[in-house]
Amino acid sequence: MICAGVDAGSRAVKVLLMDADSRDVLGSGVCDQGIRQAELAAGLLDRVLAETGAAGEELACAVATGYARNNVEPADTTITEITCHARGVRHCAPEARTIVEIGGQDSKLIRLAGGGLVRDFAMNDRCAAGTGRFLEVVAERLGAEIGRLGGMSRRSRRPAVISSMCVVFAETEIIGLLAGGGEPDDIVAGVQKAVAARVAAMAGRHVEPPVLFTGGVAMISGMCEALAEALGQEVTVAPDPQMTGALGAALLAAERCADKG
């Protein structure tokens, strides 16, 4: 039996297929999020099924998560990203006690109890400070590719101070810094520090190690280091961090199959 986890996020849709019995990953795929969310998610699921050689096979269960989780028509149920990331981490790093998840428009801090269950969580509110969108805006403004941000921040000698925590105002602030002769490297380093500081503020004083970093932003080089510095803790990037939510969703789907079976 095949199960699927579909993580329909704000910037990307992620699909992961799993064998319900062995819990082996059979295949996965990612595409950009867009306007026709329902079609994108269903199309990606079909594509991954075909690539896995499982086209035509019936899905035993599909769980959707992510901000567009209610637009995933093939899904049997929806479960929040918080529960899905925790489930994914319990599978790939059962020892983790804290998860930092940064996606396109949200950043979350999830504390885990023994057994990998969610103990509590915190997340950003209306604004996109401390999220992937924040980094994208900066990269766009500096004419840099998002993949190059890590290298740029590593070259920085004097990270700029970004005081504004609102994306719109920060963009204005960056324009000001550039106009004042600020180095793009320093600006990138400053922004990464600012994003990490935002997450650290959300975490409060007590961050129990080990800390695992998940979500698409964990793939951006430099962010993990910035986060480790801000939290004063070692931070490990999850294996394939963009897929953690979809992995958790697939595992929860497999568990539902087991319960039904």
Next chain:
Amino acid sequence: MGECGGQDQECTGAAEPSPCCSAGARAGGDGPLAWFANMIPNALAYAERAKQAGRPVVGIMCEFTPRELILAAGGVPVCLCGGSGEMVGAAEEQLPANLCPLIKSTFGYHATGANPFLEMADLVVSETTCDGKKKMFELMAERRPMHVLELPQTQDREAALELWYGELCKLRRALADRFGVDLTDERIREAIGVMNRERRLRRELAELMASDRPPLTGRQLLELKSTISGIPEDFSQYENALELLRGRTGESEPAGRLRVLMTGVPMAHGAERVLEIVEDCGGLVVCMENCSGLKPILEDVDADAPDPVRAIAEKYYHLPCSVMTPNDRRMDMLRDLAAGYSPQCIIELIWQACLTYDVETWRVRRLAERELGIPYLRIETDYSPSDSARIVLRVEALFETIRERRGE
């Protein structure tokens, strides 16, 4: 929109939730629910009739204002708290953007003249509660007759109570002079009787929610109230509702709703969005510890006291609003309500820029997690629905966490 920082909303849990969770909540097409669904038109018709009969309409904006004195003076006390986000834009022409939406909405109605009750009001009675309201009242008073009560902000000092008593004596004289009535002790006692009855009826309705399977949803219960106090028809409808619902249980639902205690800021008429989200996500709001819920109706006025104004002063002086320091009474009230209503979590609503309630969230969280052993979620928002999807995410995640711990 301004800069945003420190607006995180967190959820936490600490211990096993109570095992009870089934709570159906349909009351059916009952008369009382239909009556209160029409609350604003009913109240408006009542106010218009009263006005024609020569009774003054008196606007109030806070539960500290004693409706007893207004009723005793022959007045119609009407709550003017705004619940509409549409009024915010007009308010921001004069008020800062970073102010509580309840204040802005109320002021927006003032600026646009869109609240018929306010336009009808012969007097507005306000008080020195939070800074936002206090300063907004100054602007409103520029073109409306207003009487400001000085509210002390401590509850454990003799002098503070005396100040408050003096303020109510002044209000009594002001109402008597303005409306040309002889405001006797007898009339005040009669009004105390009316308000005690209203509080008792609403309290008894709220107590129905303590049941394992309450006969109402929190949303329905919130509907059972009026913007004007002392309307006889409302009283008969409260009584009808009690008669219909007492002893009735809601339908049991297979999935089981989670019992929620909501606290924090009041949900003025029209500003029920977060409560609706909580119940749409599978919660059942069994208790509301806020000014639109139980907070102002738990304590009555001593109707037999030798000095009725002093008795009124004492009741209102005890109201556990976050403007009070320290506000231990609120923590006591939450403890009592948690014991009576068996919530499985506490969700606290904070209107953006409501500093006093927001600072107090720390104490409420600690009380919930450490003392009561139930998860706590703080939701800060305003009157615009743009963050609804995020609020849904938090509430769903909170409920998943509670269920997962129970091994569902």
